[in-house]
Amino acid sequence: MRRPAPASPEPITTVPGFRPLLAMSALGFAGYALLLPSVPLWAVRGGADEGGAGLVNAVLMLATVLTQTTVPTALRRIGWRPVLIAGVLLLGVPSLLFMTTDQLPWLLALSAVRGTGFAILTVCGSSAVAALVDGPRHGRAIGLYGLSIAFPQLVLVPSAAWIADLDFRVAFTLGALPALAVPFAAALGRRLDRLDAEETEEASATAGPGRGRVVLALVMPSLVLLAVTTPGGALLTFAPQFAGAALAVAGLLAFTGTTALSRWGIGSFADRYGPRVFMAPLLAVCAAGLVLCAWAVADGGTRPVVLVLGMALVGTAYGSLQNLTLVAAFAAVPQRAHSTASAVWNIGFDAGTGLGSLVVGFVAAGTSFSVGLLTTAVVCVVAAGAVLAVRGRTAR
DSSP states (O other), rough: OOOOOOOOOOOOGGGTTTHHHHHHHHHHHHHHHHHHHHHHHHHHHHHHOOHHHHHHHHHHHHHHHHHHHHHHHHHHHOHHHHHHHHHHHHHHHHHHHHHGGGHHHHHHHHHHHHHHHHHHHHHHEEEEEEESSSGGGGGHHHHHHHHHHHHHHHHHHHHHHHHHHHHHHHHHEEEETGGGGHHHHEEEEEHHHHHHHHHHHHTTTSSSOOOHHHHTTTHHHHHHHHHHHHHHHHHHHHHHHHSSHHHHHHHHHHHHHHHHHHHHHHHHHHHOOSGGGGHHHHHHHHHHHHHHHHHHHHGOOHHHHHHHHHHHHHHHHHHHHHHOOOOOOOSSGGGGGGHHHHHHHHHHHHHHHHHHHHHHHHHHHHHHHHHHHHHHHHHHHHHHHHHHHHHHHHHO
């Protein structure tokens, strides 16, 4: 059923606090995106195998997921401003320490610290969108927020292997960019602390749903997100290893470019038609793209056109479903539970990224990257079937 078009008052970018959010997110994700392929390569340079290289980003995401569960409580008890400042510093500063060692245990420890900062950035960033912008425009606001995240990845992920190949010290210096976001984090934090103070007074007289019911309402969006971020994490981590440097750049450029455009472009459709109608078809698109990628790297060979096309299809689903699942998560819970929705959504996102790095890495160590990618394609097909089953049941 078609929804009425939402009202469009002032542009979303003029909403107080939204521009500092975009700047903080762009700098934060610049450091994250550049190091996602670079640190596993640095681990291989230090003697790690494919499993050890995959473990680097798996530990990053494990620390992220564990910390994300605590962020809503930290925001309530400490406030937005100090939490945001701590987040960008924890994400950025450890990058400089990678220059001191290429030994796997130290790389894992530094990755865990960065994961703590990344957890804060991700949960607070998506929560801030919901706090700053009214509900009927969440799709478009998430799309713009997604651009601030995706643009650094569009530029830096494809070039990360090339930069690292030239000089890892350059990669690790640029990986500290999140620390430059401290002024933007402080400005955004002040705005959100004021909004929280106003909302606390209004909400004190009414009771909301229990925490268990809130989490239950977020299960389906989180599982869909988990299904698509698992292959996404694998491609971001291992593209430089199963393709040559030039082809890895082309494939990652196709992946990050379609991710950025689709995450932004799907926003208006999500606001108009709702997010759920698009989920199963996009999971099928992701599975098809993964099959192409697996074929492209099968038998130790490389089919360049097929690989780039496959990564573009996966990127389209990856970006679109990021937007759609976050819109669905915010719509499933009342406003006061948006920070919890953001935490649960981000756990699904980062758990998927870590699982993709870990599972595909260990499968590839025992068989091949082709088999690992096909495994994630099966996950997408199963998730699409689950979405269709749930929609069919609720339609009766």
